[in-house]
Amino acid sequence: MKILVICQYYKPEPFRISDICEEMVRRGHEVTVLTGVPNYPMGRIYEGYRHGEHRRETVQGVEVRRCFTIGRRRGAIWRFLNYYSFAISSKCAAARPGFGPASGGDFDVVLVNQLSPVMMASAGVKYAKGHNVPLAMYCLDLWPESLCAGGIRKGSAVYRLFHRISGRIYRACDRILMTSRGFEKYLTEEFGIAPEKLGYLPQYAEELFSETSNEKDGKKAGEHDRTGDGVNGDGNSNGCSCNSINLVFAGNIGAAQRVDLIIRAAAILKDARVHWHIVGDGSELEACRKLALELGAESVTFHGRHPVEEMPKFYGLADAMLLTLDDDEVISYTLPGKIQSYMAAGKPVIASANGETPRVIADAECGICAPAGSAKALAEAVQTFASMSEEQRCEMAQNSASYYAAHFRREIFMDKLETELMEWKKF
Numbered sequence: 001m002k003i004l005v006i007c008q009y010y011k012p013e014p015f016r017i018s019d020i021c022e023e024m025v026r027r028g029h030e031v032t033v034l035t036g037v038p039n040y041p042m043g044r045i046y047e048g049y050r051h052g053e054h055r056r057e058t059v060q061g062v063e064v065r066r067c068f069t070i071g072r073r074r075g076a077i078w079r080f081l082n083y084y085s086f087a088i089s090s091k092c093a094a095a096r097p098g099f100g101p102a103s104g105g106d107f108d109v110v111l112v113n114q115l116s117p118v119m120m121a122s123a124g125v126k127y128a129k130g131h132n133v134p135l136a137m138y139c140l141d142l143w144p145e146s147l148c149a150g151g152i153r154k155g156s157a158v159y160r161l162f163h164r165i166s167g168r169i170y171r172a173c174d175r176i177l178m179t180s181r182g183f184e185k186y187l188t189e190e191f192g193i194a195p196e197k198l199g200y201l202p203q204y205a206e207e208l209f210s211e212t213s214n215e216k217d218g219k220k221a222g223e224h225d226r227t228g229d230g231v232n233g234d235g236n237s238n239g240c241s242c243n244s245i246n247l248v249f250a251g252n253i254g255a256a257q258r259v260d261l262i263i264r265a266a267a268i269l270k271d272a273r274v275h276w277h278i279v280g281d282g283s284e285l286e287a288c289r290k291l292a293l294e295l296g297a298e299s300v301t302f303h304g305r306h307p308v309e310e311m312p313k314f315y316g317l318a319d320a321m322l323l324t325l326d327d328d329e330v331i332s333y334t335l336p337g338k339i340q341s342y343m344a345a346g347k348p349v350i351a352s353a354n355g356e357t358p359r360v361i362a363d364a365e366c367g368i369c370a371p372a373g374s375a376k377a378l379a380e381a382v383q384t385f386a387s388m389s390e391e392q393r394c395e396m397a398q399n400s401a402s403y404y405a406a407h408f409r410r411e412i413f414m415d416k417l418e419t420e421l422m423e424w425k426k427f
Contacts, residue, residue: 182333264375327373
């Protein structure tokens with residue numbers, strides 16, 4: 001099968017689509033990726049890609065073609081330029097005569113890995129229509145609702161514009177695979193997508209997370225080495241001891257993630273046993289650092305961004321993992337990919353979220369979920385966890401790993417995706 005994958009983000013940017021494409025190659029398929037110039041999450045073009053380098057390369061058997069992209073930097077104007085620079089350049093590339101797989105002919109199927117923005121799918125729509133090829137979408141973000149999380153008012157002119165664009169793109173797809181069951185209600189009611197065009201395909205975690213466990217390291221969580229700058233930038237671990245309870249947030253630190261709730265909960269709780277670790281980078285990192293200083297949240301350590309290969313050491317540090325989301329109706333439809341990573345590592349999850357996330361945590365019996373947007377409720381959830389016996393925490397950890405194995409394993413995902421693409425490919 002010759003597969004054209006469209007996604008604005010690809011290796012070396014930290015997204016699972018790179019692993020998905022490489023696995024499809026290992027399964028005997030020919031995969032071409034049309035993507036942008038890497039600049040996520042810092043917003044500046046990566047070294048080695050700034051002057052036309054590596055615009056076409058083969059990575060682990062995947063042919064990667066990169067289109068002109070303006071770095072997202074910070075601010076609405078730069079974000080807009082980032083979104084549309086790729087949308088326009090990739091659409092032009094897909095419409096170019098002779099665009100096709102290296103082996104010649106047409107692609108059998110187009111797969112759009114749809115994150116934000118939804119316009120990244122434009123090239124897929126263009127190619128699929130022009131070559132009469134089936135178009136499948138893997139939907140990870142709902143548009144235009146994702147704009148609301150970024151401050152765009154629902155019903156505004158900008159929102160209405162992107163509502164029309166989003167509807168046109170979603171309706172152009174022959175098949176939409178959803179990362180969360182909650183997406184079905186939105187897509188059917190908002191855009192009239194027929195339920196039979198929709199399928200549920202939850203994300204998986206990279207294999208290295210399933211290898212993470214305190215037992216394999218031969219250490220308890222409190223005994224792991226600690227790195228980071230602390231809220232005062234002093235490089236120490238703020239007095240953590242072997243008897244401490246370590247809570248770790250790992251991932252993007254943006255507006256939708258509401259990491260500020262972790263800082264506020266730490267300031268409210270003031271439990272000497274509990275230490276909060278924030279691993280990652282994003283647009284709200286500096287604001288969170290300042291908030292920690294303002295509130296005197298000395299139990300919080302910021303570790304900054306680390307490559308995915310280094311994440312197991314931070315997971316190994318954790319007695320439980322943290323997940324926070326904004327109190328927003330559409331965000332509540334989503335199931336963040338970090339849930340799968342947390343479960344693969346066999347860690348209890350303490351969350352501040354509504355909708356799909358608490359449903360999964362309750363179904364798995366692997367943690368505690370507080371209502372989204374409440375630092376007080378999050379602090380109370382952490383206090384409840386801290387009061388549990390070691391046996392109760394171990395049971396949560398085991399439940400987490402078991403649920404992942406039953407529902408979210410990589411093999412389950414890959415088998416289903418391959419079956420879907422084979423069913424829809426052009427014969």
